[in-house]
Every structure is written in structure tokens, then in C-alpha cells.
Amino acid sequence: MRLIFRTLLTAAALAAALPALADxxxxxxxxxxxxxxxxxxxxxxxxxxxxxxxxxxxxxxxxxxxxxxxxxxxxxxxxxxxxxxxxxxxxxxxxxxxxxxxxxxxxxxxxxxxxxAPKALDPAPAPEEIAAGEAAYNSLGCKSCHGKDGMKPSTKTYPFLAGQNRAYLIRAMTEIRDKTRVNGQSKLMFGTIKKASDAEIAAMASWLSQIDRSAE
Ligand code: HEC
Ligand code: HEC
The missing domain is CATH 1.10.760.10 (Cytochrome c-like domain)
Structure with a gap:
């Protein structure tokens, strides 16, 4: 009886461990x-x-x-x-x-x-640059898909932007605006990003790159 019980226990432990291995x-x-x-x-x-x-x-x-x-x-x-x-x-x-x-x-x-955690920018951007980035993000309508502060994409196939590498953000936005990057769902963004100037893209990248998602 004891042996059977132990065998059952072992089987249960194994079954519990399996999903962890298979996930x-x-x-x-x-x-x-x-x-x-x-x-x-x-x-x-x-x-x-x-x-x-x-x-x-x-x-x-x-x-x-x-x-x-x-x-x-x-x-x-x-x-x-x-x-x-x-x-x-x-x-x-x-x-x-x-x-x-x-x-x-x-x-x-x-x-x-x-x-x-966000990588500190060198040289540190002026406070006006950060404010301009936030203002452009909100007025251009980026929030409807990437969420408040780039922290809450509205769909699981949309990316988080907060805390992303600044230089990468600039490149990604510019490439999507200029239709160099057209894969996946990029076209959903064309109408919005085409209104962004180079200066606005740089400011949005400065602002977004410094938003901390590490404490979530
Ligand atoms: C209608 C929804 C929508 C709007 C509005 C939108 N985006 Fe996007 N964005 C997307 C989607 C979808 C992708 C991913 C495209 C893909 O599948 O490759 C994306 C990708 C990006 C990327 C690339 C991220 C990465 O990791 O490569 C950046 C940066 C970005 N968006 C910034 C912005 C900014 C800034 C605005 C406002 C000017 C904006 N987006 C407006 C849907 C949107
Ligand atoms: C030699 C450097 C290099 C290696 C190795 C590499 N990557 Fe990348 N990866 C990049 C670069 C650069 C980009 C951005 C490309 C661009 O700007 O279009 C990228 C983009 C990505 C993206 C898209 C990110 C986004 O926000 O859109 C994912 C996901 C990714 N890499 C995952 C991986 C994985 C997983 C591996 C290993 C199997 C890998 N990478 C190996 C350099 C590398």
C-alpha cells in the first residue's frame, strides 16, 4: 500500500513538473x-x-x-x-x-x-527636447496603438516602445515613415508616422527611451 502511494506521489510530481519542461x-x-x-x-x-x-x-x-x-x-x-x-x-x-x-x-x-532600466543618454537631452517628444507622441496619435507613454500596446502584435534604445527607435520610425520597413503590420502606422518630422522623431525617441519599464 505504502509503495503504491509513493508511486502515485512520484507520478503526480512528474506530471506537475512536465508543463514547466514543455513550455x-x-x-x-x-x-x-x-x-x-x-x-x-x-x-x-x-x-x-x-x-x-x-x-x-x-x-x-x-x-x-x-x-x-x-x-x-x-x-x-x-x-x-x-x-x-x-x-x-x-x-x-x-x-x-x-x-x-x-x-x-x-x-x-x-x-x-x-x-x-533606461540607458542614460550622453549628452543628456534638454528638458525641452523630452517635453517636445511627449507632446508629439500625444498629438500625432501614437497612443491609440502603443498606449500611454509607449507602455501599453493595444494589441499583442504591437510593440512596447518605452525604454527602447534611442538610436534604434529613431531608425525604426524613420524606416517605417519612409516605407523602407514595410513588413508585418507596419502599414497600420503609415498614416500617423508620415506626419512626423525628423526633429519630432528624434524628440520622441529621446523621451520614449528614458521611460522606465524595469520596475513594473
Ligand atoms: C494604427 C496603429 C499604430 C499607430 C497609430 C502607431 N503605430 Fe507604431 N507600430 C504599429 C505596429 C503594428 C508596429 C509593428 C509593425 C510590424 O508588424 O512590423 C509598430 C511599430 C513601431 C515602431 C518599431 C518598434 C520596434 O521595436 O521595431 C516604433 C518605434 C513605432 N511603432 C512608433 C510609433 C510612433 C512614434 C507613432 C506615432 C507617430 C506610432 N508608432 C503610431 C502600430 C501603430
Ligand atoms: C550580429 C548582431 C545580431 C545577432 C547575432 C542577432 N541579432 Fe537580432 N537584431 C539585430 C539588429 C541590428 C536588429 C535590428 C535590425 C533593424 O534595425 O532593422 C535586430 C532585430 C531583432 C528583433 C526585432 C526587434 C524589434 O523590436 O523589432 C528580434 C526579435 C531579434 N533581433 C531577435 C534576435 C534573436 C532571437 C537572435 C538569435 C537567434 C538575434 N536577434 C541575433 C542584431 C542581431
């Missing part, structure tokens, strides 16, 4: 650590190098859609003058190392990571 987070971490993602996007996706995007705490569906588009070569962008190749090239080059399942797992892992 992809551990597998996603392994992909992130072994397929060179960390070299460019930093520890846990929260400390990107140079002008590369932060990924920690981004919407899972948005991440997965971008990963699929990058793997399929659908997401293109401007040329990085320091390398002479598109910014996304280094990443595209390693995408043969990952399959569809890896992409699902790594998107899940990254969405569960805590967003990093």
Missing part, C-alpha cells in the same frame, strides 16, 4: 545563449549593443512575427554605414541556425524577461 522557456533560453543572440542583444535581451534593439519584456507575438520576417528576408532596412550592410544583416546571417520551434521558444523566453 519552452528553458529551451528559449538555450537558443538565446547558444545561437549568438546575446552577443548583439545583451544579457537576457535587456542590454543591446550599439544601436540594436532591446528585446526583454517585448510582446511575445510581436517578437515572433519579427523573427519570422527576418528569417524570411521580409524585413529590410537602411544600411549601417560602419559595415556597409543593412543593420539586420548580422542577424539574418545566423538565422539558418534556428528553426520555427526555436523562434517560438526564444520569443516566449524574451517576453518573460524583465525590461532593462
Amino acid at each position: 519552452g522557456t528553458d529551451d528559449g533560453k538555450k537558443v538565446y545563449m547558444t545561437k549568438s543572440c546575446m552577443a548583439c542583444h545583451g544579457m537576457k535581451g535587456a542590454k543591446p549593443v550599439m544601436t540594436y534593439p532591446a528585446l526583454a519584456g517585448q510582446n511575445e507575438k510581436y517578437l515572433l512575427n519579427q523573427l519570422k520576417d527576418i528569417k524570411a528576408g521580409k524585413r529590410v532596412g537602411t544600411i549601417d554605414e560602419t559595415t556597409g550592410h543593412p543593420f539586420v544583416q548580422g542577424m539574418t546571417d545566423i538565422m539558418h541556425l534556428v528553426d520555427e520551434n526555436d523562434l517560438k521558444n526564444v520569443a516566449k523566453y524574451l517576453a518573460e524577461q524583465k525590461p532593462g
